[in-house]
Amino acid sequence: MGQAIFMETVNSLPPELIRIVVTALVIIAFVFLNSLILGYLERKFAGWFQLRPGPMEVGPHGIFQLIVDGVKLLGKQFIIPKEANAPLFRLAPLLAFIPVGMSFIVVPFSSKLQVRDLDVGLIFILAIMALNAVAILIAGWGSNNKYSLFGAIRAVAQNVAYEIPMLLSLLSVVLMTNTFSMRGIVLAQSPVWHVILQPVAFLIYFIAGMAETHRAPFDLPEAESELTAGFHTEFSGICFSFFFIAEYTNMFFVCAIAVILFLGGWSGPPLPYMEYTGIIWFLLKVYALLFILIWVRWSFPRVRFDQLLNFCWKYLIPFSLVNLLVTAVIVKL
Amino acid sequence: MTLGTKNQDRHSFYLNMGPQHPSTHGVLRVLLEMEGEYILEPEPVIGYGHRMQEKIGESLTWNAFMPNTARIDYLSALMYNHGYVGLIERMTGIEAPRRAEYIRVITSELNRIASHLLWLGAFLLDLGAFTPIMYTFDDREQILDILEDVTGSRLTYCYYRVGGVSRDVDGTFVEGTRAFIRRLRSRFPMYDDLVTNNIIFIKRVKDIAQFTPDMAMRYGATGPILRSTGIGYDIRRNEPYSVYPEFDFDIPVGTTGDCMDVYLVRVREMEQSLRIIEQALDSLPEGPCMTKVPRRLKLPQGDASFSVEAARGELSYYLVSDGSDVPYRLKIRPPSFSNLSLLPELCRNMLLSDLVMALGALDLVIPEIDR
Numbered sequence: 122m123g124q125a126i127f128m129e130t131v132n133s134l135p136p137e138l139i140r141i142v143v144t145a146l147v148i149i150a151f152v153f154l155n156s157l158i159l160g161y162l163e164r165k166f167a168g169w170f171q172l173r174p175g176p177m178e179v180g181p182h183g184i185f186q187l188i189v190d191g192v193k194l195l196g197k198q199f200i201i202p203k204e205a206n207a208p209l210f211r212l213a214p215l216l217a218f219i220p221v222g223m224s225f226i227v228v229p230f231s232s233k234l235q236v237r238d239l240d241v242g243l244i245f246i247l248a249i250m251a252l253n254a255v256a257i258l259i260a261g262w263g264s265n266n267k268y269s270l271f272g273a274i275r276a277v278a279q280n281v282a283y284e285i286p287m288l289l290s291l292l293s294v295v296l297m298t299n300t301f302s303m304r305g306i307v308l309a310q311s312p313v314w315h316v317i318l319q320p321v322a323f324l325i326y327f328i329a330g331m332a333e334t335h336r337a338p339f340d341l342p343e344a345e346s347e348l349t350a351g352f353h354t355e356f357s358g359i360c361f362s363f364f365f366i367a368e369y370t371n372m373f374f375v376c377a378i379a380v381i382l383f384l385g386g387w388s389g390p391p392l393p394y395m396e397y398t399g400i401i402w403f404l405l406k407v408y409a410l411l412f413i414l415i416w417v418r419w420s421f422p423r424v425r426f427d428q429l430l431n432f433c434w435k436y437l438i439p440f441s442l443v444n445l446l447v448t449a450v451i452v453k454l
Numbered sequence: 455m456t457l458g459t460k461n462q463d464r465h466s467f468y469l470n471m472g473p474q475h476p477s478t479h480g481v482l483r484v485l486l487e488m489e490g491e492y493i494l495e496p497e498p499v500i501g502y503g504h505r506m507q508e509k510i511g512e513s514l515t516w517n518a519f520m521p522n523t524a525r526i527d528y529l530s531a532l533m534y535n536h537g538y539v540g541l542i543e544r545m546t547g548i549e550a551p552r553r554a555e556y557i558r559v560i561t562s563e564l565n566r567i568a569s570h571l572l573w574l575g576a577f578l579l580d581l582g583a584f585t586p587i588m589y590t591f592d593d594r595e596q597i598l599d600i601l602e603d604v605t606g607s608r609l610t611y612c613y614y615r616v617g618g619v620s621r622d623v624d625g626t627f628v629e630g631t632r633a634f635i636r637r638l639r640s641r642f643p644m645y646d647d648l649v650t651n652n653i654i655f656i657k658r659v660k661d662i663a664q665f666t667p668d669m670a671m672r673y674g675a676t677g678p679i680l681r682s683t684g685i686g687y688d689i690r691r692n693e694p695y696s697v698y699p700e701f702d703f704d705i706p707v708g709t710t711g712d713c714m715d716v717y718l719v720r721v722r723e724m725e726q727s728l729r730i731i732e733q734a735l736d737s738l739p740e741g742p743c744m745t746k747v748p749r750r751l752k753l754p755q756g757d758a759s760f761s762v763e764a765a766r767g768e769l770s771y772y773l774v775s776d777g778s779d780v781p782y783r784l785k786i787r788p789p790s791f792s793n794l795s796l797l798p799e800l801c802r803n804m805l806l807s808d809l810v811m812a813l814g815a816l817d818l819v820i821p822e823i824d825r
Contacts, residue, residue, distance in 0.1 A: 167584070167585075170585050171585050171588035172588050172589065172592055268469075271491070271806075337582060337584075340582065347806055347807055347810050349475065349476060419584060419585050420583075420585060420648075421583060421652070421654055422578060422582045422583035422652065422655050422658060423582025423583070423654075423658075423807075424654055424657070424658070425658060425805065425807045425808070426491065426805070426807060427805070428657060428658075
């Protein structure tokens with residue numbers, strides 16, 4: 122009886138609304154699942170790099186460790202410091218979460234698994250991801266803590282600087298494909314991947330992406346030995362995990378863009394139902410890149426802040442500009 | 455502690471680094487007057503871990519103070535043991551058997567390597583590299599296992615006695631130590647590849663926080679900090695104690711005194727310590743490891759001092775006795791105190807990241823400063 126009423130209600134809703142709700146649920150589920158898997162892999166790999174087993178206690182080889190951690194964080198009190206700016210302090214973690222959901226809209230997981238193929242997909246996802254810097258700035262300012270503010274200012278300076286080489290290197294791909302549509306860019310790589318045609322752009326993008334997600338050796342906003350925990354020093358409980366999830370999802374997107382623009386997206390050896398199962402190749406490539414991010418993080422010391430900016434302005438931007446010009450000339454010929 | 459008058463024409467602010475901060479290695483507080491990320495004036499504030507070790511030394515009999523020596527600098531506890539027994543032996547004229555002196559040298563040098571390995575990991579941790587500390591701890595663990603077998607403890611040893619050592623070493627110790635020497639020698643190339651030749655590491659430490667000979671002398675800095683400036687001052691060579699003159703080893707010195715040199719001096723010191731241990735094991739004499747010492751021995755009236763080269767620099771004990779078995783005055787001169795006092799001059803107009811790096815290079819043990 123109840124089921125019948127439910128079906129009737131569902132049928133009377135506009136199909137578009139149902140699609141939106143289902144997509145939103147899938148996206149949220151994916152975001153959390155990705156953070157769980159990535160968090161687990163990060164800790165496990167870190168363990169292996171460091172001659173220790175990593176998480177081992179909860180479940181076989183500790184695979185449920187991150188779930189337990191998540192539940193623990195949910196149960197923790199969200200403390201707002203007395204001197205903090207309470208509205209901003211509450212807003213920041215939510216703001217950090219917006220790009221996480223929105224960016225999924227344009228990512229083509231396989232040829233038929235894409236929410237919307239916007240004409241300006243690439244610009245859309247980059248613009249949305251840049252919102253993260255605002256969230257960090259608000260978090261740092263709202264905490265009213267000098268260490269947090271240091272972290273926030275570093276984060277903004279770093280994001281602004283590294284956005285430029287990132288965009289320039291992606292633009293050279295766009296010049297070759299003549300489209301901003303994510304789907305179009307993947308389809309344009311059918312004979313040969315862009316990583317072979319544009320190795321310099323790929324390298325610059327990946328380095329800039331590493332800085333964009335604040336991963337070591339560019340993890341200055343969270344430089345633990347200098348700024349304790351950087352902009353999220355004062356955050357506790359679920360609001361801390363929002364930042365944590367946002368960071369991991371941003372890592373996913375940086376690698377996803379690299380896969381879409383340079384590594385042929387979902388393309389790979391054919392599988393049955395390729396229009397859907399292409400997601401397997403896509404995710405494999407993304408996680409391979411994520412592994413490199415983790416590898417680099419646990420192998421290198423941190424650069425200094427002025428070195429970080431010098432590296433961007435003196436090397437990455439000129440090189441990406443030259444690369445863009447050369448690409449433009451060759452495309453024109 | 456009063457705040458100085460702020461520089462009015464500059465937009466400076468105060469930042470408290472510590473007492474709870476990941477990279478002050480203990481309860482050190484550094485009060486920073488900053489302008490942006492630049493430090494105008496750093497001021498170390500110490501004393502959070504003050505335990506009145508010197509006063510305790512003046513209220514206990516001389517032998518009851520032995521365990522406390524290990525707790526002043528817990529990372530080079532055996533050298534602190536060594537300094538204290540050396541002092542009492544010098545005052546009372548007791549001589550330890552040669553086998554005991556050899557054992558003291560071997561275990562002290564093992565302890566020095568353990569301390570340097572921990573420093574290496576912690577220094578890189580300050581630079582943001584998380585992984586090396588696990589590798590250096592892995593190596594250090596071997597030393598702790600070896601020392602645990604002979605001394606009975608892993609960190610705060612109380613192994614040396616006036617007139618010898620509390621327990622003799624056996625074949626397992628000798629073999630275990632030899633195996634460790636082989637192991638650590640095979641690890642050095644890996645550390646060189648991953649750390650010494652790492653471009654980010656070089657960029658972070660080269661030509662930054664330069665110690666000058668003049669500065670080191672004015673503040674009384676000793677140990678690897680002084681040696682990095684090119685002055686080869688090492689108590690083991692300049693005021694030899696125990697059986698050190700019988701061994702062939704070099705005193706590694708730097709040239710420029712920057713943090714890269716400090717790093718290199720410490721790494722080479724580990725190699726030299728391995729050489730000393732090897733020679734001592736080869737010529738380890740047979741015989742007793744303890745002489746007879748009267749149970750209630752009164753210290754003769756007068757004063758004496760004794761210095762040893764601890765892992766962080768020159769450690770001196772100075773004792774004044776009124777003829778009883780309780781010292782009248784016991785003064786401990788720990789190396790870290792002088793090394794820390796360099797900090798304000800060293801780190802003026804420096805970036806916050808470099809201050810963290812310089813603090814790491816100084817290799818401070820805060821309980822030793824506060825004692």
